[in-house]
Amino acid sequence: MKIDLTDTTSSKINKALVRGRRAIGTPAVGMVLTLVIVTDEENAYDALKAAGNASREHPSRILLVIKRVSRTPRDRTSSRLDAEVRVGADAGTGETVVLRLYGEVADQAQSVVLPLLLPDAPVVVWWPVNAPLNPAKDPLGSLAQRRITDTYTSENPVEELSARARAYTPGDTDLSWTRITPWRSMLAAALDQVTCRVQAAEVEGEEFNPSCELLAMWLADRLGVPVKRSPSGGPGLTAVRLDTDCGPITLDRADGRLATLSIEGQPERAVALKRRDTAELLAEELRRLDPDDIYASALRFGVEKLNAPSAPSAPSASPVPAASAASPGEPAAVPVPREEAV
Structure with a gap:
């Protein structure tokens, strides 16, 4: 009516x-x-x-x-x-x-x-x-x-991220952050399966894509290791590589739908990692309305620190537990699950 x-x-x-x-x-x-x-x-x-x-x-x-x-x-x-x-x-x-x-x-x-x-x-x-x-x-x-x-819709997404960090107030969130939830969950689950120390990381994806920047900032902030940001032809995020003292861990998605998870000493696994539409992203954000402290921490880490020679160290012991990458109150293997841009 x-x-x-x-x-x-x-x-x-x-x-x-x-x-x-x-x-x-x-x-x-x-x-x-x-x-x-x-x-x-x-x-x-x-x-x-x-x-x-x-x-x-x-x-x-x-x-x-x-x-x-x-x-x-x-x-x-x-x-x-x-x-x-x-x-x-x-x-x-x-x-x-x-x-x-x-x-x-x-x-x-x-x-x-x-x-x-x-x-x-x-x-x-x-x-x-x-x-x-x-x-x-x-x-x-x-x-x-x-x-x-949604910083992805702005004219300069990377600069917009810096502005979001300066003006952050508990309760703020961004769909560029929501887009990387499946990636964060899968990487945390991969670290749960090994007893290794992460030494460095690399995030590969479209240039000027805020979701790629946020994922790199999250890894650097939570793991306390240098994170390299590498451009690719997309679509969106295409790969994440973690260098550990037990061998590399790679999550590679070239087609925007299906990814391959590779862990040293284990068979490769195909995992669903499709690009989600706006309705799915919005529904995810509405599931929890409390402040997202993990987003705030990653945002404040700063884009300018990503390609620095060294990143601020964070307390970590060997092995690196996946729970350190997860949000409070969530299962260790799935850290706060959060379109097309990723």
């Missing part, structure tokens, strides 16, 4: 949501969080589709905020809020409200969104593109417990 509202208010939108739920026979609210998506008209369709697919796992009230560009003097002085309310089959497993803000009201988006948030439920804000440099200080970001960005 769709309800179109022109030149409306947040109060009228809330009433339309109640009216829509009653019309389809589901007056109860069974959603677990509010997902606020801040984007432009060009990317709105893809973002809404991904959020709708993710809501199958996390029933949500989705608020899509589109700030319309003022093209004429009349547009700049005319403030207006248009909304499209979707419930039932048109909104997946939750509710969707598309908000188009015109004129001065576009600068007060938080005032429009605040009355529409689900009471006593977490709030997540996602910027598919054009994220603010400091999401926690953004008026909409300040309403959320979790703030999701």
